[in-house]
Amino acid sequence: MARIVVVTSGKGGVGKTTTSAAIATGLALRGHRTAVIDFDVGLRNLDLIMGCERRVVYDFVNVINGDANLKQALIRDKRVDNLHILPASQTRDKDALTEDGVERVLGEMAEEFDYIVCDSPAGIERGALMAAYHADEAIVVTNPEVSSVRDSDRILGILASKTRQVEQGGDPIPGRLLLTRYSPERVERGEMLSIEDVGEILAIDLLGVIPESQAVLNASNAGQPVVMDMESDAGQAYDDAVARFLGESRPLRFVDAPKRGLFGRLFGG
């Protein structure tokens, strides 16, 4: 039975899709049979980040509606074994995600995969609720600024009551924080919240901190999840996050501003 992981945030544009792609790829690289599903119906872009946009024939909504079966819709990643992508439909809206349909598709996928990563749309509406409903755990993606933290807090509140596990009388699903686009320099200058600030407000376990990095943009232009770029800071930070996700303990990296030398301090402006 697969473990279902929702990547969610409330606020838009904070790095959910980047994270979904990186975590799914990282899990597959470690040999776990992994699928990543784009729940952002109408605004699909997971396939772009995964570099498979030109191989999309059928999508999630097609499978829900019975126009295609899972085998036809799942795209096998060309670079990484064990990795599959279920793209979203660009032409439909989120109402196309019916409760029964999502449940049936996830149920079918659960037989074949170890992990199913659900890339949630922004917001707290239907699409986001659908992505979270069947999850066994959540990765909450947050940027170090007040509005993103507030939205993550809101999503955590929703996760506490609106999952199948809770509705069936179980405990709320565990949620862990992934702080992304972290810029130690800007934190030092007081322009961004620090890890401690965010941790204090959200009061949940920290899965990782991903630095603000040009490598993320390069990766998405290349259609290659940033975790595959192990030369880069963001790639390594995502790799750490995947390791922690699987229970390893790794120290945080890329969270301190580089110490400027005397020269830098004198002439650094």
Add this chain to the structure above:
Amino acid sequence: MSASPSSVQAVELKGRMLLVSVLRVYDTEPQNLSMMLAARRDEAPELMRDMPIVLDLEPVAEAGEAALREVVERVRAEGFRLIGLQDGEAARALESADATGLPPRLSMGGRGGSGELPLGEGRAPRETADQGASGEASAATQSASGPVAVHSATRVVDQPVRSGQQIYARGGDLLVTAPVSAGAELLADGNITVLGPLRGRALAGVRGLVTARIFCRRLEAELLSIGGHYRIAEDITEAERGDNRLVTLAGESINITES
């Protein structure tokens, strides 16, 4: 579905906080309406019992004046305490046709309860004022003759209360052993204790218990209210914020002390 799920709102009326429930009607067909009202009562009976209701007829503004008036009558007949009509097209049409027996128009804020404070508007709602007064009167009796059984039980919450969440301890005290986020709202007929930082809104004694208190490990609240009197974040000084704060009502003013 013919009505939205329960939404409780703390609103400001004549400078005081009052807890009301907004009933949004989507269907005027009598049978559907009755079913909806019954469902509404079952869905959250503890919230509905004698909480004042503001009726929002705007979604069915097209239904015509006779049908709308019938909805008003039916809501009253079902025993809901109607104190106002959501201001808008429907309410104005009804009022201009015949204002007798209609509750006043009130302008409520958006859904969900938390966020900015919606303001009362239009005619002053007399029933509300009366209710506030009687609330004070009964509270006065209480302090004279010792605590009456206003609170019966303590509701305990061990999970963080997050932005957008609302917790109401009806008929009792509320104890939260975790943080309360900005954008969250705590309500209690009795006292409120937060054994963590309080960054959201806390309204104690919402049905008029002026002797109610609020205690929190750390006070960073957005709003504090006791027995209908309140203070917003802007009026809470830096010195009043901090650890181990006790909030009480003295006369009409909210006092914050370290304890």
